[in-house]
Each structure stands twice: as structure tokens, then as C-alpha cells.
Amino acid sequence: MQRQPEYFSQLDGLRAIAIILVILFHWFPEGQGINVLANGPLGVTLFFVLSGFLITRILLLSRAAVHETGIAQIYKHFLLRRVLRIFPLYYFLLFIIWQAKSIPFIPDINTDFYIYPAHYILYISNFLLEKTTNWSDLLSTLWSLAVEEQFYIFWPLVILSVPLRYMEKVIAGTILLGIISRLVLSFFGHNLGVLMPTCLDAFGLGALWAFVMIYHESPEIFLRNLKIFAAGGLAFFLFFCFTQVDSVLLTLFFRTSMAVFCLFFVAHASYRKGFKSVFGKILDNSALRYIGKISYGLYIYHMVVPSILLPLILKIVHRIFKVEIILTDAVGKTLSLALVITVASLSWFFFESPINGLKKYINLRTVRMRLNRH
Template identity: 60%
Template sequence: MEQKPSGYIAQLDGLRAIAIVLVVLFHWFPEGQGINVIANGPLGVTLFFVLSGFLITRILLSSRSFLQSHGLAATYKNFMIRRVLRIFPLYYLTLLILWCIRYIAFIPKVPTQLYEYPLYYLLYISNFLIEKLHDWSDVLSPFWSLAVEEQFYIIWPVIILTVAPRYLRNVIISIIVTGILSRGVLAWSGYAEGVLMPTCLDAFGLGALWAYVVFFGKNAQKFLRLSGYLTWAGLILFLYICFNEATVVKTWLFRTSMSFICLYFVARASYEGGFSSVFGKILNHGSLRYIGKISYGLYVYHMLVPALVLPFLIRFLNRFAHISLNPSEAEMKIASLVLLVIVASISWYAFEAPFNGLKRHFRLSTMRRPVE
């Protein structure tokens, strides 16, 4: 018997906040030192992937009645339009702004491959550009994960909506295995950055497997116990890889180890009210949930604020207000953090939310409040 889909899950916004904090820490502080002695960035991105695998699969499973009455083409179309409305406007606005400001001498220049290889960004395949150039100094390099998610969105509805429910679990498990195997195969073929979409399928797949378990009532308690054991195994492996030159193990199992850790938190946060401990209160806190709500904007802007927005503001104040600022590195980071939250907040309320509101015209189920 299918379980009726629930609505908004507050603690998942708290997890989004944790994910974006990990990513910002990774990019704003020296890698492998101090607070970044562990791989915060990859862990944060993997948490986003597991969340996406769970939420997207949950949406697709809950759209089964819509699929039966409207057909595959209409269901796929509405799903993609909803994703486009959520993701494309901010993404392409950012690219447009960066493209235009290159011609304004007063605005600081930013290091990006957008100007030389625009099609990789326009077509959402910048992860292929990372594999081609191995250039992580590009301020838009974090967009590789956005490209991976979009590529996943294109193929995943076809799988979830066309595979019969009795085969779905095995298909999802095979997708998880494919993610692990693909990293080894692609690395052997010369694509060792681990940013192509197949190399992330185990993270998406584990989230999808939890959505399947919950939706079809497949003994969620047993799954949670198993995910708890996998979390400890994943944590041990993750720390081992972080502190050792385990090249082969890292290639095959680094993202899997992080996915096991993230799966437990996503599963616990989304089941029967979520965490009830102190950690649950933290996830439910309004400030953390707010950060989670604007996390997409935070992700898009987090490299651009310290590289472009803050230097421009300092230059502007010096030129037009005759205020000369020479902030320390710590002051730059604090100012960047404040600016990042401000910019992402303005972006959400003034730009993203209106587009997001249009999703109500492209429903996927008969629920009054469609799941995002």
C-alpha cells in the first residue's frame, strides 16, 4: 500500500543550511588546514545530492496519479518546467551579469572560463569543462554540481515514471552500484575529477532508495537501523581518506562514504517528525531553516561575493564617498558573510520566489500543496 506523501519537511531546510555552510567553509578557507582539515566542501555537495535524490524521487512517486491520468509526456513536461522555474532564472541571470560587467572597467574582473567557453555554462555542462581544463580557480567552478543535478533531473523522471514498482528497488540499487563503478571506469579512462554525472549516482541513488522505502512502506525502521550502521562505516572510511593518501580507495569510495553519512541524516530528519534530540531543535531553529531556504542563492553567490561584490563595494566607497577601507583578511571574511546573506536574501524575495510561485500552474499531483 502506498503511503500518502507528506508536505514540507522543516528539518531538511536545516540540513540544506549545514550543507551550504560546509561548502562556504571549504571555499573560503585553505584546503587541508584548520577548519578544512576534513573535506567540508565535498561533504556539503554530497549532502545536497542525497537530499535531491530523496526529494526528487519523492515528488515523482507522489505524481503517480497525475501520470495515470495525464500520461508520461505531460508529467515529464510539468516536472521539468517546475525544475526550470526553480533553477534557471537565477543561474542564467548570474551568467548574464558576469558577461556584461566584463565590459565595465570600474568593476573588478573575476577569474572565470565563462568568457572563453560560454557554451559549457549555457548548456549546463560545466562539469565537462572541469574535466577538460582541471581549473578549480574559476569562480564558477562550483557550478559543476548544478550541472550534475540538471543532468540528473533530465534522466531520472524517465526511470522512476516508467519502471514498474516491483522492479524499482532493484533498479535504484543498480544505479547506486553504477555510481561506484563509474568512478573507477572513468578514472581509468582519464576522467579522474569525479564531477561527471554518473560518478554521483550513488549519492542520488541512496536518497532515492530512502524515498522508495518511505513511499511504499518498506520497513522504514529497519532501513534506518541499517543506515545507522552504514553511517559509522562511512565516517570511518571518510576520515581515513581525508588523512591518508588513499588514491584508489578515494576514487572508488570517497563519495560513497560521504553518501552513507548524509543518508542517515536525511532519513532521520524526514521520518516521523525528524530528530527529537538537541540536534533536532537546532535543525528546526528558524535561522537555520531560513539559511536553508535561501541556500540556492547562497551557493550561486558564495564565490562571487568575496571575488566581485565586496571588492566592488570597497572601490565604490573609495571613488564616490571618499572612504578608504583596508580591511584585514578576517574582516573581509566577516563582511563577505554578511554581504552573502544580504545578497541571497534579496535574490530570494525579489527574484527567485516570484518564479518559484509560478510552479503552481504546473502541478504534478492532486495535492493542494505540491511538494517542492
């Protein structure tokens, strides 16, 4: 087992790129201009690959403690840490949306949350979205958080219980399962790609790099081969974007092509000191890394701010100062961007970070540090 650093600074830069891609996709017309590329799916896939890598790495480095504390203890600690990071902001958003419907001067909110609240509360909104296909739902973006939470429930049991000699094959099988599940589910009319099994190839590719990084003697060989596969993934991604084909190939390999391409950046950014090129300097830029640090808040708020908060502020200004402000599209997006960064920043410093600090009382980090000494 190779000694690994605890923090990969360039991954924050990649998180920033991922959330920027998502915001571009949701704030600008789909299939036009900058969104001729599938920026939203690419950004979400990058988040999935990042999660697959980081979560698997944590779990692999915790395996040696299984004989001391047992799988159940490590599993519990892992889930508690995930809960502290994800649940508070998620449920805060649901609370705000639920309360907003009773405030008369807030714009009407288009969401299925009011009709099917349990799907959102139980982190299964992706099942609802698969059924309704209602992408106009203000909270439709929460499908990816539901997928991640569902992945977090079963994946630790796999990584902590499978014998190490079989681990690489199990991870490879997980990648293949993601591709096959899309094909099988498409036969039953479930082809949105928002159900958790259909995303397993993205998570699995990130997990594969975590295994290679920790246990392979020469990760450089994997990285060299990855360049070839990433080039192929980029080619397929661009082909799918510009040809607009709707075929079994799209169902099978669109997400995989993005995931392989994203893996190239995740792997190189997390190996040794990351990218050493100009791109590495961009990823290490303090402003971009800050955006990455608050990316969860940006993801949570980026649909709410332009749809609810900005119109609400304009109505308050009109009511108090009797001034009606009509914004152009460009000004509206600029103000929305400034607002969403401000809200996400306040959320990080005064809400998320204090709660996140409670992780120090959950002993998973101590286990990792002890393992690194072996």
C-alpha cells in the same frame, strides 16, 4: 503506499549545514584548519542526497497519474517546475558575470565562461571542468548544478516507467553504477568526480530512502540498519580525510562514504517528525531553517560576493569619499558573509520567490495530493 507529509522542516536545516560546509571550504585554505575535513565535497554530497530523495519522492507519488495523463505530461510538468526553480537565478548570474567584464573598475574575473560560454549556458560546465581542471575559475562551483540538471533530465523517465516491482533493484543498480563509473572513467584520466554518472550513488541513496519511506511497511528497520552503515561511512570519510591516501579506494568509495553518512541525516530528518534530540532542535532553529531556505542563492553568490561585490563596494567608497579601506582577512570574511546573506535574501524575496510562485500553475502538486488520498 504510506501517507507522507508535504514539507519536512528539518531538511531546511540540513540545507543550511550543506551550504555552510561549502562556504567554509571555498573561503578558507583547503586542507588546513577547519578544512582538514573535506567540507566542500561533503556539503555538495549532502545536496545530492537531498535532491535524490526529494525528486524521487515527488516522482513516485506522481506515478499513479501516469495512466490518466501519461508519462510525457508528468515529465513536462516536472521539468517546468525545476526550470522555474533553477534557471532564473542561474542565468541571472551568468548575465551579471558577462556584463561585469565591460565595467572598468570591477576587478578582473577569472573564469572560463568568457572563452567557453556555451558550456555554462547549456549546463555542461562539468564537462569543461573535467577537461581543464581549472578550479580557480570563479564559476567552477556551477559544476554541481550542471550535474543536478543532467540528473533531472533522465531520472524522471526511469522512475515513471520502470515497473514498481523492479524499482528497488533499479535504484540499487544506480548506486552501484555511480561507484563503477568512477572506476571506469578514472582509467581514461577522468577522475575529478564532476561528471554526472560519478555522482549517481549519492542521488541513488537518496532515491532509495524515498522508495523505502513510501512503500516499505516498516521504514524503521531500514533506519536501524542505516545507523551501522552510516558509522562505517563516517569512519571511511575520516580515514580518507586524515590519511590523504590517493588510491583506487579513494576513487571508488570517498563519495559513497559521504553519501551514506549524509543519508543517515536526511532519512531521520524526513521521517515522521524528524530528529527528536538536541540536534533536531538545532535543525528546527528558525535562523538555520532560513539559511536553508535561501541556500540556493547563497550557493550561487558565495564566490561572487567576496571576489567582485565587496571589492567593488570598496572601490566605490574610495572614489566617492576618497577613503581607502584595507580589510584584514577576518573582517573581509565577516563583511562578505553579511553581504552574501543580504544579497541572497533580497534575491529570494524579490526574484526567486515570485518566480517560484508560478509553480502553482503547473499541476504536479495536485497530482501528489490526489495520490495521498489512496
